Amino acid sequence: MKKIFSSFVKKVHKCKKCPRLVQFRNKISSEKRKSYQNQTYWNKPVTGFGDLGAKLILIGLAPAAHGATRTGRVFTGDKSADFLFQCLFKSGLSNQPNSDHIKDGLKLKNTFITLALRCVPPQDKPKTIELKNCSSFFKEELKMLKNKKVIIALGKIAFDACIRFYKENYNISGSFKFAHGAKYKINDVYLVGCYHPSPRNVNTKRVDIPKMVSLFKKAKKLG
Incomplete structure (x- = not known):
C-alpha cells in the first residue's frame, strides 16, 4: 500500500491541469507572507496524509495559501490547523495538538x-472545472483507503x-443537506458534515x- x-x-505533485490555480499558487509562493519571507514555499499540489488503514477520513476543501501551500502538508502551519489539531488531539486522533x-x-x-x-484557489472559491479536474485524484485516493467507515467533510464545499x-x-x-453534525449513510460509509475549522468560524463561536x-x-463510534 x-x-x-x-x-x-x-x-499528484506533477499535476498542472488548472492554469488559474498554478498561476495563483506561483504568485503566492513568490510574493510570500511577510512573516515567511525567509522560507521556501512548497508550491506544488498537496496530497492527503495519515494512517492508510484509517476508518476515519477528514476531507478539507483545498490547501491554505500560507499553510499547506507553504509547508506541503494539509492543515499544517496556519490558524485552522492550530484549532483542528487541538480538537483531534483531545479526541484521541493525533499524537500531538x-x-x-x-x-x-x-x-x-x-x-x-x-x-x-489539491491547489489553493483565489478567494478560496474553486471553479467547477477545477474540482472536476481534481476529482480523479480524489477518487483514486479514497479507493486506496479501503478501511474507511466515516468521512467527515470540513465545510460545505468539501x-x-x-x-x-x-x-x-x-x-x-437523494437530497443531502450540509449541517454541522448532519449524518448520512452512503453505501457502507457514513458521511458527516462539520463546520470548517477556519478562524472566521472559530472567532464567531x-x-x-x-x-x-x-x-x-x-x-x-460510527466506525
Whole structure:
C-alpha cells in the first residue's frame, strides 16, 4: 500500500491541469507572507496524509495559501490547523495538538486527512472545472483507503464534493443537506458534515473546541 500511495503522491505533485490555480499558487509562493519571507514555499499540489488503514477520513476543501501551500502538508502551519489539531488531539486522533511543519513528529491515529482540491484557489472559491479536474485524484485516493467507515467533510464545499463523488461513481440519489453534525449513510460509509475549522468560524463561536471534539468522538463510534 505504501508503494502504491507513494506513486500516487508523485503523480499528484506533477499535476498542472488548472492554469488559474498554478498561476495563483506561483504568485503566492513568490510574493510570500511577510512573516515567511525567509522560507521556501512548497508550491506544488498537496496530497492527503495519515494512517492508510484509517476508518476515519477528514476531507478539507483545498490547501491554505500560507499553510499547506507553504509547508506541503494539509492543515499544517496556519490558524485552522492550530484549532483542528487541538480538537483531534483531545479526541484521541493525533499524537500531538499541533501541526507546524512536515518534520514536527505528527502522527494520526486511525485517521487520514485529504482534500477535494489539491491547489489553493483565489478567494478560496474553486471553479467547477477545477474540482472536476481534481476529482480523479480524489477518487483514486479514497479507493486506496479501503478501511474507511466515516468521512467527515470540513465545510460545505468539501461536503458537496463528497456527495458529487458518490453520485458520479456509485449511482446514489437523494437530497443531502450540509449541517454541522448532519449524518448520512452512503453505501457502507457514513458521511458527516462539520463546520470548517477556519478562524472566521472559530472567532464567531460558530464552532468551538467542545463542539468539534464532541463531533469527532461521535464519528469514532460510527466506525
